[in-house]
Structures are given as structure tokens and as C-alpha cells.
Amino acid sequence: MYLFFNKYMADWRKSRTAYEEMDTLSKFLYGVLFNFGLILLILAPIMLFSGINPTLASNPIVGGSLSISFELMNNGKTYSIFNSDAFNLHNLHEKEYGQLTSSFNFVDRELKPDQFQRA
Numbered sequence: 001m002y003l004f005f006n007k008y009m010a011d012w013r014k015s016r017t018a019y020e021e022m023d024t025l026s027k028f029l030y031g032v033l034f035n036f037g038l039i040l041l042i043l044a045p046i047m048l049f050s051g052i053n054p055t056l057a058s059n060p061i062v063g064g065s066l067s068i069s070f071e072l073m074n075n076g077k078t079y080s081i082f083n084s085d086a087f088n089l090h091n092l093h094e095k096e097y098g099q100l101t102s103s104f105n106f107v108d109r110e111l112k113p114d115q116f117q118r119a
Contacts, residue, residue: 065083091116
């Protein structure tokens with residue numbers, strides 16, 4: 001397809017005279033296709049990775065771990081202070097959510113109880 005189009009464009013350029021004006025339909029189509037492609041190039045990643053994407057599903061956390069360790073005198077030997085693993089996470093109940101929101105000031109007020117989890 002690409003080779004055919006290039007051959008067609010080369011033949012078209014040979015047949016026209018120097019400084020001949022392009023017809024209005026060609027100008028319109030090239031302009032519309034270029035602008036459509038540019039808009040698509042800008043908006044496609046936004047639509048794909050934003051919350052507007054209808055195929056985007058919630059991705060709940062099913063487990064986690066926390067490890068705290070330190071290294072003394074840059075000799076490569078590390079000392080572990082604390083290790084913790086959390087599995088079997090559950091959603092918060094309304095009462096727990098109320099306690100959490102009274103303790104912390106959230107910037108995003110649109111958070112719902114089912115968006116939080118507890119171990």
C-alpha cells in the first residue's frame with residue numbers, strides 16, 4: 001500500500017506544472033487528516049491511562065510487605081530491624097472509615113469506604 005501511494009504521488013507530481021495550486025478537496029483532506037492524527041496522538045494516551053477509560057477496572061491490593069534495615073560504615077553488611085507481611089486484606093466498614101476520616105484530612109474528598117483496605 002505504501003509503495004503504491006508513493007508511486008501515485010510521484011506520478012502526480014510529474015504530471016503537474018510548477019507552482020500549480022492543489023485542488024481544494026486535497027487541501028481539505030490533508031488538513032483534516034493531519035489535525036485528526038495530531039489530536040489522536042495527543043488524546044490517545046490520556047484516554048488510555050486516565051479514569052475516563054471504560055475498560056479500566058479497579059486493582060485491589062491483595063498483600064504487602066514492609067522491611068526496615070540499615071547498613072553501618074558502608075561495608076555491605078545490613079542489619080534488619082523490622083519485617084512485616086500483610087495478607088488477607090479486607091475492605092473497611094463504615095465505622096472504620098468514619099474513624100479514619102476523622103483522624104486524617106484527605107485532600108481528595110471523593111474517596112469512598114470501598115476504596116480502602118485493612119489487614
